[in-house]
Amino acid sequence: xxxxxxxxxxxxxxxxxxxxxxxxxxxxxxxxxxxxxxxxxxxxxxxxxxxxxxxxxxxxxxxxxxxxxxxxxxxxxxxxxxxxxxxxxxxxxxxxxxxxxxxxxxxxxxxxxxxxxx
Amino acid sequence: xxxxxxxxxxxxxxxxxxxxxxxxxxxxxxxxxxxxxxxxxxxxxxxxxxxxxxxxxxxxxxxxxxxxxxxxxxxxxxxxxxxxxxxxxxxxxxxxxxxxxxxxxxxxxxxxxxxxxxxxxxxxxxxxxxxxxxxxxxxxxxxxxxxxxxxxxxxxxxxxxxxxxxxxxxxxxxxxxxxxxxxxxxxxxxxxxxxxxxxxxxxxxxxxxxxxxxxxxxxxxxxxxxxxxxxxxxxxxxxxxxxxxxxxxxxxxxxxxxxxxxxxxxxxxxxxxxxxxxxxxxxxxxxxxxxxxxxxxxxxxxxxxxxxxxxxxxxxxxxxxxxxxxxxxxxxxxxxxxxxxxxxxxxxxxxxxxxxxxxxxxxxxxxxxxxxxxxxxxxxxxxxxxxxxxxxxxxxxxxxxxxxxxxxxxxxxxxxxxxxxxxxxxxxxx
Numbered sequence: 001x002x003x004x005x006x007x008x009x010x011x012x013x014x015x016x017x018x019x020x021x022x023x024x025x026x027x028x029x030x031x032x033x034x035x036x037x038x039x040x041x042x043x044x045x046x047x048x049x050x051x052x053x054x055x056x057x058x059x060x061x062x063x064x065x066x067x068x069x070x071x072x073x074x075x076x077x078x079x080x081x082x083x084x085x086x087x088x089x090x091x092x093x094x095x096x097x098x099x100x101x102x103x104x105x106x107x108x109x110x111x112x113x114x115x116x117x118x
Numbered sequence: 119x120x121x122x123x124x125x126x127x128x129x130x131x132x133x134x135x136x137x138x139x140x141x142x143x144x145x146x147x148x149x150x151x152x153x154x155x156x157x158x159x160x161x162x163x164x165x166x167x168x169x170x171x172x173x174x175x176x177x178x179x180x181x182x183x184x185x186x187x188x189x190x191x192x193x194x195x196x197x198x199x200x201x202x203x204x205x206x207x208x209x210x211x212x213x214x215x216x217x218x219x220x221x222x223x224x225x226x227x228x229x230x231x232x233x234x235x236x237x238x239x240x241x242x243x244x245x246x247x248x249x250x251x252x253x254x255x256x257x258x259x260x261x262x263x264x265x266x267x268x269x270x271x272x273x274x275x276x277x278x279x280x281x282x283x284x285x286x287x288x289x290x291x292x293x294x295x296x297x298x299x300x301x302x303x304x305x306x307x308x309x310x311x312x313x314x315x316x317x318x319x320x321x322x323x324x325x326x327x328x329x330x331x332x333x334x335x336x337x338x339x340x341x342x343x344x345x346x347x348x349x350x351x352x353x354x355x356x357x358x359x360x361x362x363x364x365x366x367x368x369x370x371x372x373x374x375x376x377x378x379x380x381x382x383x384x385x386x387x388x389x390x391x392x393x394x395x396x397x398x399x400x401x402x403x404x405x406x407x408x409x410x411x412x413x414x415x416x417x418x419x420x421x422x423x424x425x426x427x428x429x430x431x432x433x434x435x436x437x438x439x440x441x442x443x444x445x446x447x448x449x450x451x452x453x454x455x456x457x458x459x460x461x462x463x464x465x466x467x468x469x470x471x472x473x474x475x476x477x478x479x480x481x482x483x484x485x486x487x488x489x490x491x492x493x494x495x496x497x498x499x500x501x502x503x504x505x506x507x508x509x510x511x512x513x514x515x516x517x518x519x520x521x522x523x524x525x526x527x528x529x530x531x532x533x534x535x536x537x538x539x540x541x542x543x544x545x546x547x548x
Contacts, residue, residue: 044532045384049375073388073435
């Protein structure tokens, strides 16, 4: 069983939480410019590393707030907890975020381009 | 399934055949002179085809490559020991009662191969067609179930509706009282479904493939996939470089890790799936029962243990263990439906890592790299597909073209949107 340190409620058992999967997937803004393959990549392809992984959890049976976690999927060790909308700060978390193939993907670049337009 | 289509060519060498005469002959020498069931060769520098992953699906693929397609210069490369991954961790349930035509195609193909497998491999895989019964616990589920039964029968697959009274007669230990929180309101059974001995499936395929010249290389971990200009040229392993023009990856649980070695990304999350057995008791359950609503399934092994399982844990992990709440949930359902379970002790629990796909259907596919093929994404129910999966994957590798059965399971369905959504329709699976 995982014990997850909720930033607001402290360490709690994992059955109080809801898993939100991979973190930091930005929605493409210029949707009409995406090819079918790029949509497939955004919708279906997964970052599924064996090692440090940036993911989202919600304390659904507690404070009901969302937050990000860096967890080693090979050992289930929780490395870092950080707020939604921010990036990881631990060396392992930074590496997991930056070496993620999605950072280079077309859908992600599209999302970034949209953001800078605003 | 007989004849050349399924590759009825294994073990021609009479001396190595298992039979009652071989048993008697070896009894005279105190069973000390049995031949090894397969060799442990050193890897050759090059093969025609390399299969990565020595589980049931990988060994079946190698066997059908050799027996059906005559491709015998094949290596199966396994990082641990054969059948030591999910092949040895699943709960051995076999059925083909799926809703969609594409799923019915592959799982029924597999079930037909199961029906002749022990004879074909000359290895008793202990396939037992004891039936697989799925319960309905609400009016809505009952109606949905009737619809499924008709859809399944239209595909020529056996499926019958059962009333609570018929279920009680078949399964005396079940509680069919209408006062249960989730009462048994009916069910449907596939009588041709059942169980098999999972280790025997790996060993049987390994022995038959080895007999046809396939090299089974254990304790050999793949560390890289070699490429030149969009083509696969071989693999890097912990025992050196092995070259091949075709590489088939069948590494459930770690499919994403192997894909990354080739620079590919898959629509797969790796999740723990748990199971448990009780202490052994006298025979009390001679069928397999699953329930989607209360989310548990149960059967009794030949050793007498009650084998139980449920769904996957909610989060990605490669740790081969899951969370206790998942086990508590399935035991709560088991105790309500089968009150005798409350008196039993749990003998052991374990977890395996399964590939979960967005549409709960497998991937049997070519990849953007020439000569690289993937067979993965079987989720929680890959064991039942072992023979069919290996059979169609061997054809895909041999001909570089999918056949009618495997074509719908191509990777490009995630681009075309032609998903085969078996969530719910697949049931609890396994």
